[in-house]
Amino acid sequence: MGKHFSPDNRPRFGISINELNDSQIDAIRRIPAHDAAVPPVIEERRPASIFLDQERYDLEQSRIFRRLPVPLAPSAMIPEAGSVMAHDGYGVPLMITRDREGAVHVFYNTCTHKGAILVEGCKAQKAGRVTCPYHAWTYGLDGRLIGVPRQETLARFDKKDRPLTELPSRESGGLIWAILNSDAPADFGILDDQIASDFDHFGLPGAHLYGHRRFELQANWKLVMEPFLEGYHVQRLHINSIGPAGLDMFADVVSVPDRLGLHLRQTSGRGNYSPEILNDPSVNIRSYVTHAYNLFPNTVFITSPYYMSVMIIMPTGVGTSSVDYYMLTDAAPDNPKAEDLYARSFSVIQDVFGNEDFKAAETCQRGLSTGAIKDVIYCGMEAPIPAFYEGIERMLGAADTPAAAAVSAA
Numbered sequence: 406m407g408k409h410f411s412p413d414n415r416p417r418f419g420i421s422i423n424e425l426n427d428s429q430i431d432a433i434r435r436i437p438a439h440d441a442a443v444p445p446v447i448e449e450r451r452p453a454s455i456f457l458d459q460e461r462y463d464l465e466q467s468r469i470f471r472r473l474p475v476p477l478a479p480s481a482m483i484p485e486a487g488s489v490m491a492h493d494g495y496g497v498p499l500m501i502t503r504d505r506e507g508a509v510h511v512f513y514n515t516c517t518h519k520g521a522i523l524v525e526g527c528k529a530q531k532a533g534r535v536t537c538p539y540h541a542w543t544y545g546l547d548g549r550l551i552g553v554p555r556q557e558t559l560a561r562f563d564k565k566d567r568p569l570t571e572l573p574s575r576e577s578g579g580l581i582w583a584i585l586n587s588d589a590p591a592d593f594g595i596l597d598d599q600i601a602s603d604f605d606h607f608g609l610p611g612a613h614l615y616g617h618r619r620f621e622l623q624a625n626w627k628l629v630m631e632p633f634l635e636g637y638h639v640q641r642l643h644i645n646s647i648g649p650a651g652l653d654m655f656a657d658v659v660s661v662p663d664r665l666g667l668h669l670r671q672t673s674g675r676g677n678y679s680p681e682i683l684n685d686p687s688v689n690i691r692s693y694v695t696h697a698y699n700l701f702p703n704t705v706f707i708t709s710p711y712y713m714s715v716m717i718i719m720p721t722g723v724g725t726s727s728v729d730y731y732m733l734t735d736a737a738p739d740n741p742k743a744e745d746l747y748a749r750s751f752s753v754i755q756d757v758f759g760n761e762d763f764k765a766a767e768t769c770q771r772g773l774s775t776g777a778i779k780d781v782i783y784c785g786m787e788a789p790i791p792a793f794y795e796g797i798e799r800m801l802g803a804a805d806t807p808a809a810a811a812v813s814a815a
């Protein structure tokens with residue numbers, strides 16, 4: 406389960422408040438009662454061009470997506486030592502391996518003979534080695550070239566000189582991160598220790614991957630991110646699903662925001678939240694409090710009572726994105742009731758995200774493309790959105806090392 410604390414009266418499902426770290430508990434204690442919550446009053450706009458201009462897109466690619474660490478997948482996507490999978494979401498053919506010792510590597514998914522793609526299928530498979538389908542050049546999971554058929558016909562050739570091209574990568578807090586540029590410095594300074602600790606306390610590193618789905622969207626990646634940074638739309642866009650005319654799970658309140666380096670953590674009370682539940686370690690805190698993280702730049706982590714969601718939004722063009730949605734549970738379902746609960750949750754969340762949040766992002770892309778409005782306005786109920794854009798803007802303006810910029814951002 407990957408949990409750190411086991412009180413005698415811990416909840417059967419989910420997580421007790423006592424299993425969280427001090428910073429998480431402090432954030433929960435700062436949630437006001439719903440009737441005492443006061444949203445800030447702000448004046449924030451961003452030009453529509455940040456979602457439409459090719460030049461801006463290219464700058465984001467070079468300064469952020471090809472320079473800083475980005476999440477590739479939850480560790481649970483490739484949990485076993487001796488496994489390999491392809492990953493293509495960022496428009497670059499990648500291969501993720503977990504070697505015999507359990508260490509993760511990220512390579513370009515391309516044979517060093519003449520560039521053929523080595524592994525197809527973005528699903529982990531057990532493998533002791535990787536063999537190119539073209540001429541059967543074979544590599545270890547650590548990237549060493551270990552086999553070349555008819556090597557005696559190659560003059561002055563040493564296998565040591567043609568390993569796979571490895572990209573800098575790191576596993577932290579239950580996510581696999583990589584820098585998608587073999588020439589960029591292997592600087593993981595933007596990863597945050599508090600985030601890693603928070604995710605460890607949620608049990609993300611040992612979580613079970615229940616489901617994964619890829620969405621291809623006609624929207625700029627930032628428009629896809631926006632609804633996951635604010636609760637303003639929840640009572641409105643989601644009125645019939647999870648809002649007041651449906652499951653009615655959430656209150657119309659702002660979250661408690663915390664900046665963790667370039668990342669954002671939002672802690673908010675669900676509709677049924679009241680401060681007294683904090684005194685009861687036998688309740689599943691995820692049933693009363695929602696934790697939503699924006700991992701810089703493009704990833705969302707959200708807790709729900711019986712599962713956790715990781716969503717990685719990968720830009721594929723100025724007006725298009727690929728989104729990988731992952732549903733993670735504390736453990737694999739071991740009885741029909743749990744299986745049924747997870748299956749229903751997986752279907753609801755795909756419906757809510759897919760048919761409501763993602764659709765809204767796509768309609769904004771279409772609407773902004775008309776040129777009818779020159780800028781987008783953010784109200785106090787959406788205050789984390791401009792905070793998110795400040796981080797992006799800082800990195801777009803930063804010419805120096807990412808770590809230095811992250812420090813000045815903190």
Ligand SMILES: [Fe+2]
Pocket residue numbers: 632633638639643762
């Ligand atoms: Fe939403």
